[in-house]
Amino acid sequence: MQVSKMAAGLSGSEIIRIGNQVSEQVRQGANICNLTIGDFDPKIFPIPAGLNAGITQAYQSGLTNYPPAAGMGELRQAVSDFLKTRQGLEYGPNDLLIAGGSRPLIYATYRALVDPGDQVIFPLPSWNNNHYCHLTGATPVAVQTSPENNFMPTAADLAPHLAGATLLALCSPLNPTGTVFTKAGLEEICDAVIAENQRRGPDEKPLYVLYDQIYWLLTFGDTQHYDPVNLRPEMRDYVIYIDGISKCFAATGVRVGYSFGPTVIIEKMKSILGHVGAWAPKAEQVATAHFVPETAAVDEFLSGMKSRLQHSLEALFAGLKELQTQGYPVDAVAPAGAIYLTAKIDVLGRTAPDGTVLATTAELTSYLISEAKLALVPFSAFGSAASEPWFRASVGAETAESIQAALPRLRAALDKLK
DSSP states (O other): OOOOHHHHHOOOOHHHHHHHHHHHHHHTTOOOEEOOSSOOOTTTSOOOHHHHHHHHHHHHTTOOSOOOTTOOHHHHHHHHHHHHHHHOOOOOGGGEEEESSSHHHHHHHHHHHOOTTOEEEEEESOSSHHHHHHHHTOEEEEEEOOGGGTTOOOHHHHGGGOTTEEEEEEESSOTTTOOOOOHHHHHHHHHHHHHHHHHSOTTSOOOEEEEEOTTTTOBOTTOOOOOHHHHOGGGGGTEEEEEESTTTTTOTTTOOEEEEOOHHHHHHHHHHHHHHTOOOOHHHHHHHHHHTTOHHHHHHHHHHHHHHHHHHHHHHHHHHHHHHHTTOSEEEEOOOBTTEEEEEEOOTTOBOTTSOBOOSHHHHHHHIIIIIOEEOEEGGGGTSOTTOOEEEEEOTTSOHHHHHHHHHHHHHHHHTOO
C-alpha cells in the first residue's frame, strides 16, 4: 500500500521508543526511576482541587456538546484577563485561540505562516520542531547551542540564519533543558528580528517568532520569565505565543491550550483548527474559565507545586554534582524552570560488562535502564548528535525519594564500565 511522501518520511518518537523499553522492564518486575516523559503522575501532582471539581460539575451539568471552534468566549475572556494580570500582556478575547493542548496550536502556527520550502529556524536541542517542519514541508534550519549558554540560543547563534527565514521557533523555559532566556539575551534576539523585518521589502513575508511559554509559571528561585512583546513592544506584529494549563496546573490530560498574537494570524489559525477539529472539551473549558480567575487558589496551587518540583530537581542536581566531586564523568545544569534537569553522563566509548561498546547515547540510555534502573532521554531525541553526552531528566512522574534512590544505582552502573 502506498502512502504519502510526508507519511513515508515521518520518523517516530525517540521518547516513545525509550518508554517502550521502560514498560518492558516494568512488565518483567523491574522498579525503574522513569525520568523520560514530560508528564506528571497524578498521585504525586494532582490537578488543582477547584479545577477538578469544576470539570466534574460541568459534566454533571451536561456540557458535553460542541464548544465554539475558537474556544468558549467565557474562557477566552478569562485567559485575556489572566495574561494582563499575571504577565502584563494585553490581548483581547478575539486575539485568543483555544485548542486541545498546545500541540495543535503549534501545528496551526506552522500551517498559517509556513509554505513548503520556507525556512524555519530553531535551536538544538528543542522539542519537535524538526517534526513540524516535516509535516509542513518547511526547510529546517537547526542551530546548535552550547552548554556555556545553558543551551539557550543567542542572537549571535541565530543572526547568520535570519535572512530569508519565515519563522523562528523559541521556547522558554526550554524543553528539554529546563533553562531560560536572560533578559539581555532575549532582548538581543528581539532586536535582531526587528532589524531583519525593517530590512525586508513590502512584498516579503516578515520573520515571525513562535514563542512557546507553556512552562512560564514554573520558574524557581530568583529566575524570571521574559517574553518578546514585554521587552520590545515592536515585536507585537510578529510574535505568536503558545501557552496553556497543561504544565502549570499538572493538567496534561485536561487538554486546554491557548495561543495569542496578531489578529490576522490568529484568525487564520482559527480557520485551520476549525477544519481539524482540535478543540478542547467543553466541560474542561468551562472549568478552566471558572478556575483561572481564582487568584488565591491559583497562587496556593502554584506555590506548592513549584516547591515539590524544585525539591526533586535540586535532589537530582545535588546528587549528580556529588558524583562529579567523587571523580565520576557526570555533570548537570542548575534547574531554572519547567520540570526538567539537564544532565551530562560522559562515558561514550566505554565498554559495558557484556562487552558492548557504548558508542551512542541511545546505547547508553539502554544500558542505564538495564543496569541502573534509571531512564533518561538523550538530547539526540531533540535533534542533537548521538555523540553528545547530554540528557533530559523529567521529574514530574517520580518522587524526590525515588530519584535519590536511583543515584547509588547510577554510580554502581558507572563503576561497571571499562
